Amino acid sequence: MTGTAKERPGGPAIILVEPQLGENIGMVARAMANFGLGELRLVNPRDGWPNEKAVAAASRADHVVEAAKLFDTLDEAVADLNYVLATTARERDGFKPVLGPVDATAELRRRFDGSHKTGIMFGRERFGLYNEEIARADAIVTFPVSPDYASLNIAQAVLLMAYEWMKSGLDHASQTAFEGPEFPPAERHQLQGLVDHLDAALSARGYFRPPSKKPKMLDSLQAVLTRPGFTEPEIRVLRGIVASLDRFTPDKPRGASASDGEGDKD
The missing domain is CATH 3.40.1280.10 (SPOUT methyltransferase, trefoil knot domain)
Incomplete structure (x- = not known):
């Protein structure tokens, strides 16, 4: 040996x-x-x-x-x-x-x-x-x-x-050595802020037609946005996208004004 x-x-x-x-x-x-x-x-x-x-x-x-x-x-x-x-x-x-x-x-x-x-x-x-x-x-x-x-x-x-x-030897078979960051779900008022923001942006563009169907269309929109369980950072991203579209016009592309912010806040 x-x-x-x-x-x-x-x-x-x-x-x-x-x-x-x-x-x-x-x-x-x-x-x-x-x-x-x-x-x-x-x-x-x-x-x-x-x-x-x-x-x-x-x-x-x-x-x-x-x-x-x-x-x-x-x-x-x-x-x-x-x-x-x-x-x-x-x-x-x-x-x-x-x-x-x-x-x-x-x-x-x-x-x-x-x-x-x-x-x-x-x-x-x-x-x-x-x-x-x-x-x-x-x-x-x-x-x-x-x-x-x-x-x-x-x-x-x-x-x-x-x-x-x-x-x-793990507590759970699906346990891993590495974990991603934890993002708590967005609060209800943050989600409602996104819905209200979209309501204003879509109304300005005549999306709700005929007007009598707007309440039901908003209910559907809220149901769609509630399902994913968005986090607060994700809500901010979506609000920023909507705000960017609000600021854009053919004769005023995004970034033309130094006063433009990142997005609306609640």
């Missing part, structure tokens, strides 16, 4: 069994870093280790590459783990439970929260894991891919599992 596996970072260990290309290892490290995983274990990589191509492909996930542990055999790589999953896209004979990524990461999360040491095995680029390697796992993870093209490269498979791992 040429590495140790005593550290317990914040998530399951990602175990690559005989990966072939350094570039693929680097892309795996990048996928892990994207979703907060940091423990990478390599079993007998074909092109040796360390590998400069892995560093180049990691795209600033150097901390994952540099902390990777090297093992001579799969048995050594999983020796300290309490629960191990094996990923495969092919149907296998045997008695292992088969899980989808969502159920698999939920089980990983449950065990991890109970201080179990966990890991996920990924096989070779060309043909994945041997049956005897899968036999060392507690369960199989398979992805809901198209049966017409079920092949995933290592980085894709790791990305899917890392993504589901992060989701399993």
Whole structure:
């Protein structure tokens, strides 16, 4: 054994069994870093280790590459783990439970929260894991891919599992790390100000014809403007547009007068 596996970072260990290309290892490290995983274990990589191509492909996930542990055999790589999953896209004979990524990461999360040491095995680029390697796992993870093209490269498979791992720790499945600014809905008087502004502008242009239909037309206009739930900044934008149209005439284009303001206020 040429590495140790005593550290317990914040998530399951990602175990690559005989990966072939350094570039693929680097892309795996990048996928892990994207979703907060940091423990990478390599079993007998074909092109040796360390590998400069892995560093180049990691795209600033150097901390994952540099902390990777090297093992001579799969048995050594999983020796300290309490629960191990094996990923495969092919149907296998045997008695292992088969899980989808969502159920698999939920089980990983449950065990991890109970201080179990966990890991996920990924096989070779060309043909994945041997049956005897899968036999060392507690369960199989398979992805809901198209049966017409079920092949995933290592980085894709790791990305899917890392993504589901992060989701399993969120309060809500739709939660994201980034949120847009909060805009409270406009107050009723601001919306009414827009309606009144439009009423004056449209009346000046003879929009309400015949005049007897104006009340119903205004009711329809108010219903249309109420539905979107405009915010105060959006009301200001619309008021500015209407004010700009009010100021425009063929012989007096917008901006001709220095006294023109941005828009009417309530």
